[in-house]
Amino acid sequence: MITVSTDSAEELDAYRVKSGLPFMMLSDSEKKLIKEYDLVNESERGGIAVPAIIVIDRDGKTRYSHVQAKYLRIRNKRLLQELEGLGLK
Numbered sequence: 295m296i297t298v299s300t301d302s303a304e305e306l307d308a309y310r311v312k313s314g315l316p317f318m319m320l321s322d323s324e325k326k327l328i329k330e331y332d333l334v335n336e337s338e339r340g341g342i343a344v345p346a347i348i349v350i351d352r353d354g355k356t357r358y359s360h361v362q363a364k365y366l367r368i369r370n371k372r373l374l375q376e377l378e379g380l381g382l383k
Contacts, residue, residue, distance in 0.1 A: 295348075295382070298322045300342050313370060333361070347373060349382065357382070 295317040299306055306319035328334050328343040335344045349358035357380055 295377070297347075298327050298343075300325060300328065315370065331382055349377070349380065351382075 297306075297317065297319045298321075299316075299319060300322055301309075302323060303321040306321055309315075310317075310319050322328055322343070322379070325334060325343075326343060331348065333344045333346050336339050344361060347358065348356060348359040348361075351357050358376055360376075
C-alpha cells in the first residue's frame with residue numbers, strides 16, 4: 295500500500311514513523327496526482343489535497359474510496375479496519 299500527500303517526503307517519513315504506519319507515503323508536492331483525481335482543495339495553503347483515501351488493487355480496480363469535502367480525515371485505526379475487511383492488510 296502507498297499513500298500520497300502534498301507534504302514533503304521528509305514530513306511524510308516523520309509522520310509515518312511517529313504513527314507506526316506499515317506502508318510507504320509518497321510526496322506529490324507538484325500536485326500532479328491529486329489534479330488527475332480531481333482532489334485539489336484550492337482554498338487552503340495554495341492548494342492541498344482534499345482528504346481522501348482511494349484503495350486501488352493490482353488490477354487498477356478501485357476497492358475503497360473515502361473522500362471528504364471538509365477537512366476531516368479518517369482515523370488510521372479505521373483505515374486499517376477497512377483494509378482488513380477487504381482482506382488487504
